[in-house]
Amino acid sequence: MSSRVPYRRFWLSLLVALFLQLVALPDVLAAARPLWIPLLLVYWALAEPRVPTLMSAFVLGIALDVLYNTVLGQHASGFVLLVYFMARLRGVFVLFPLWQSTVALVPAWAGYCVLMAMIDDLARHRADVWLRWLPAISTTLFWPLVHTVLDGFSRRHSQE
Numbered sequence: 001m002s003s004r005v006p007y008r009r010f011w012l013s014l015l016v017a018l019f020l021q022l023v024a025l026p027d028v029l030a031a032a033r034p035l036w037i038p039l040l041l042v043y044w045a046l047a048e049p050r051v052p053t054l055m056s057a058f059v060l061g062i063a064l065d066v067l068y069n070t071v072l073g074q075h076a077s078g079f080v081l082l083v084y085f086m087a088r089l090r091g092v093f094v095l096f097p098l099w100q101s102t103v104a105l106v107p108a109w110a111g112y113c114v115l116m117a118m119i120d121d122l123a124r125h126r127a128d129v130w131l132r133w134l135p136a137i138s139t140t141l142f143w144p145l146v147h148t149v150l151d152g153f154s155r156r157h158s159q160e
Helices: 007-022 036-047 053-068 074-089 098-104 104-123 129-159
Strands: none
Touching: 007 036, 007 053, 007 129, 036 053, 036 074, 036 104, 036 129, 053 074, 074 104, 098 104, 098 129, 104 129
């Protein structure tokens, strides 16, 4: 990895994730929308420890809380906890091949979904049980693609 910190790629990828999180989809697809922002935040927490993932997790979480009209701090707390634990486990994850990291991240996505469900239940926002788990499944399926694409960009820029 190069000695330069990839701030531009970091912020650009988070803006793309925010756009993908907010784009309108048909109801059938919207239920299975991947957790784009946590997906990118986890990638950056694992791939580059010098970018401000915790701060951006909090800011993007508050932004989603306002945009989705949820309990203030719901997404922010979920994002910050997820990124914190992934940053702490970075030393283990760098040893894993892609398929193992995909499997090892399933509890992280599930934990995030459980936290969101608990906060929704406390706020009396009920949803079907299967709707709670579809984002975790789709996020798991998108992890190899996102990881491969962003690693490709990182390698190409480090060679320049």
